[in-house]
Amino acid sequence: MRIADKFNELNRRDEGAMIAYVCAGDGDTPGIVHTLVNAGADIVELGLPFSDPVAEGPTIQASIQRALDNGMNTDRYFAMVKDLDVNIPLLVMTYYNLIFKRGLKKFTADCRDSGITGIIVPDLSMEESGELEECCIDNEIDLIYLVTPVTKGERLDSIVSRSSGFIYLVSRLGVTGARDDVAVSTKELINRVKTDIPKAVGFGISSREQAVEIRKGGADGIIVGSALVDIIGSGHDVTNRLDALVRQIKSGLK
Amino acid sequence: MKNQFKGKFGQFGGQFIPEVLMPAHKELEAAYEQWKNDPRFIKELDYYRRDFAGRPSPLYYARRLSKKYGHKVYLKREDLIHGGAHKLNNTLGQALLAKYMGKRRLIAETGAGQHGVATAIVGANMGMTTQIYMGVKDMERQRMNVYRMELLGAKVIPVTSGSQTLKDAINEAMRDWVTNVEDTHYLIGSVVGAHPFPSIVRDFQSVIGIETEAQIIEQEGRLPDSIIACTGGGSNAIGIFYPFIDNTEIDLFAVEAGGMGMQSTKTAALHSASLCVGEDGILHGARTKILQDPYGQILESCSVSAGLDYSGVGPQLAYLAQIKRIKPRTASDKETLAAFHELSEIEGIIPALESAHALAYLAKAADKGELGEIVVINLSGRGDKDLESVLKLEGNK
Ligand SMILES: Cc1ncc(COP(=O)(O)O)c(C=O)c1O
Numbered sequence: 160m161r162i163a164d165k166f167n168e169l170n171r172r173d174e175g176a177m178i179a180y181v182c183a184g185d186g187d188t189p190g191i192v193h194t195l196v197n198a199g200a201d202i203v204e205l206g207l208p209f210s211d212p213v214a215e216g217p218t219i220q221a222s223i224q225r226a227l228d229n230g231m232n233t234d235r236y237f238a239m240v241k242d243l244d245v246n247i248p249l250l251v252m253t254y255y256n257l258i259f260k261r262g263l264k265k266f267t268a269d270c271r272d273s274g275i276t277g278i279i280v281p282d283l284s285m286e287e288s289g290e291l292e293e294c295c296i297d298n299e300i301d302l303i304y305l306v307t308p309v310t311k312g313e314r315l316d317s318i319v320s321r322s323s324g325f326i327y328l329v330s331r332l333g334v335t336g337a338r339d340d341v342a343v344s345t346k347e348l349i350n351r352v353k354t355d356i357p358k359a360v361g362f363g364i365s366s367r368e369q370a371v372e373i374r375k376g377g378a379d380g381i382i383v384g385s386a387l388v389d390i391i392g393s394g395h396d397v398t399n400r401l402d403a404l405v406r407q408i409k410s411g412l413k
Numbered sequence: 414m415k416n417q418f419k420g421k422f423g424q425f426g427g428q429f430i431p432e433v434l435m436p437a438h439k440e441l442e443a444a445y446e447q448w449k450n451d452p453r454f455i456k457e458l459d460y461y462r463r464d465f466a467g468r469p470s471p472l473y474y475a476r477r478l479s480k481k482y483g484h485k486v487y488l489k490r491e492d493l494i495h496g497g498a499h500k501l502n503n504t505l506g507q508a509l510l511a512k513y514m515g516k517r518r519l520i521a522e523t524g525a526g527q528h529g530v531a532t533a534i535v536g537a538n539m540g541m542t543t544q545i546y547m548g549v550k551d552m553e554r555q556r557m558n559v560y561r562m563e564l565l566g567a568k569v570i571p572v573t574s575g576s577q578t579l580k581d582a583i584n585e586a587m588r589d590w591v592t593n594v595e596d597t598h599y600l601i602g603s604v605v606g607a608h609p610f611p612s613i614v615r616d617f618q619s620v621i622g623i624e625t626e627a628q629i630i631e632q633e634g635r636l637p638d639s640i641i642a643c644t645g646g647g648s649n650a651i652g653i654f655y656p657f658i659d660n661t662e663i664d665l666f667a668v669e670a671g672g673m674g675m676q677s678t679k680t681a682a683l684h685s686a687s688l689c690v691g692e693d694g695i696l697h698g699a700r701t702k703i704l705q706d707p708y709g710q711i712l713e714s715c716s717v718s719a720g721l722d723y724s725g726v727g728p729q730l731a732y733l734a735q736i737k738r739i740k741p742r743t744a745s746d747k748e749t750l751a752a753f754h755e756l757s758e759i760e761g762i763i764p765a766l767e768s769a770h771a772l773a774y775l776a777k778a779a780d781k782g783e784l785g786e787i788v789v790i791n792l793s794g795r796g797d798k799d800l801e802s803v804l805k806l807e808g809n810k
Contacts, residue, residue, distance in 0.1 A: 209710065210710040211575065211697075211711050213588060216588070224574075224575075232710075233709075256694050256695040256696065256705070256709040259693075259695055259709065261708070261709070281431050282429055282431055284428050284429065284432060285432070287427050287428060287429050305431070305432045309436045329433060332594060334591060
């Protein structure tokens with residue numbers, strides 16, 4: 160499913176998107192994805208683990224390490240995604256070297272063939288993304304760009320104009336990791352980004368209260384990662400707790 | 414053969430970094446362009462280089478070494494620079510730039526601890542808060558440098574992620590920088606990272622080559638036939654090579670850590686020879702040669718010397734190797750230790766284990782005829798920091 164179709168559907172219901180991140184290969188990923196979708200996740204971002212994830216905080220770093228220790232790699236990743244039976248947009252989040260090593264054409268073709276419709280690459284700047292962007296267009300995949308509290312002026316405009324699917328608003332300076340408040344910079348950023356493409360806010364979101372506040376602030380969706388990964392990492396009552404957290408956060412977006 | 418266009422060296426280099434760091438890289442680039450030719454900046458840097466660092470460093474004709482190997486061997490004595498290595502050339506330049514930019518806090522990664530010490534020195538001297546990221550594995554093998562950094566008022570933060578060495582310290586420093594980018598300068602320690610770092614660090618280190626050129630002309634009346642430097646990230650190598658790059662009569666040897674052998678396991682190389690056997694990839698913001706598995710996961714590297722223990726290398730060196738302007742080579746741990754002892758015994762100079770790789774290559778190549786008559790070796794640092802680990806390796810014999 161394409162990202163735009165999902166946001167259109169949500170718009171008609173006046174709902175914000177709950178976008179869930181988990182790292183493939185950490186725990187029973189197909190089971191986890193089904194749990195997330197059944198609980199109301201609208202889009203799932205499946206991390207393809209990389210050995211040197213500079214944008215991640217300790218929680219997701221640990222998850223990535225577990226996934227790598229379990230033998231997750233790019234071949235297994237696409238095979239697993241292909242077998243997933245879910246009717247929502249699936250996105251891959253990974254670091255550029257894994258895409259580069261596979262070859263941009265092959266990677267994006269593999270995305271298309273396995274049912275991935277969006278790519279997020281936290282270490283790929285606008286300056287270096289031209290080639291991947293072309294490959295994405297050829298394969299009808301959205302390349303999702305990140306903007307941050309320090310992205311301003313012309314730079315912000317160019318990134319926004321090149322984004323497709325949605326724009327990923329990084330809520331605060333720093334790495335991924337669960338927080339319990341909403342930074343002032345988040346609301347400013349939502350206001351600063353002027354576009355018709357949906358805006359989704361990520362980094363540090365873990366609760367219904369934050370979801371409500373961000374939705375009120377004008378965002379079209381939120382991205383929740385570390386809070387879910389924490390549950391997976393604990394190994395304790397994972398399915399029920401994931402289900403409860405997704406339902407709770409999603410209820411704040413309706 | 415130098416910069417082709419901004420930030421790229423052939424296909425290498427570039428800016429593969431999180432968006433949150435882009436404005437800081439642009440700001441740094443603009444500030445460097447603004448200040449690098451400014452008389453006030455140059456004057457202040459000269460003052461620091463001369464009176465604080467002890468530059469110029471001597472170019473020493475090593476008589477007994479020369480006799481033994483049948484070449485005229487000169488050692489560029491970066492081991493005599495304050496702090497004990499070439500690293501201060503870079504930290505002085507960058508810290509001064511950071512100060513001109515109004516930054517109040519310095520962060521850095523360190524492997525051997527030499528760059529950490531050099532950063533702590535400038536942090537103390539220029540009154541800036543300094544935090545150094547260091548892998549716990551490196552903290553164990555370089556305990557004295559940890560204490561030195563602490564004495565100098567820096568805070569050393571142990572890095573426990575990944576392989577717990579230099580690459581993970583860089584990851585952690587980058588994570589700090591994305592969080593504190595507004596008041597902090599990331600003082601990267603080698604010619605690695607995203608543009609403009611590889612060019613800035615190269616420029617500050619090229620003082621080594623510029624001095625060498627004048628000194629060898631004075632002593633020999635001509636330029637050398639070859640120059641040898643050890644290569645981790647590559648800053649001492651490009652620093653001494655840079656003024657000679659367009660003169661293709663001079664052979665430039667970049668000696669990487671051959672470690673325990675040129676093989677790899679599933680997740681780790683037994684060496685750190687990214688120029689010699691690495692593949693194209695993206696690490697720490699730049700496209701360069703890296704040690705990686707077939708999927709692009711970064712392999713851990715290995716070397717007896719913490720300062721060369723890195724899975725990547727500076728993008729300009731990757732380019733110069735590709736166009737065959739520099740000659741990448743290796744020296745194993747064993748060859749390096751032999752050279753470490755040799756220089757100590759016959760010249761009375763205890764070299765850093767990193768620099769001992771360059772010396773080891775002299776021993777390896779002396780009979781092959783590829784070095785010519787006059788050889789300059791960049792003695793990038795002194796070996797005091799390594800005594801404990803050498804003692805341990807050699808079983809206190
Ligand atoms: C004495 C010495 N030489 C060489 C190096 C390697 O760095 P580079 O390759 O950037 O010169 C180090 C790094 O710590 C060092 O301490």
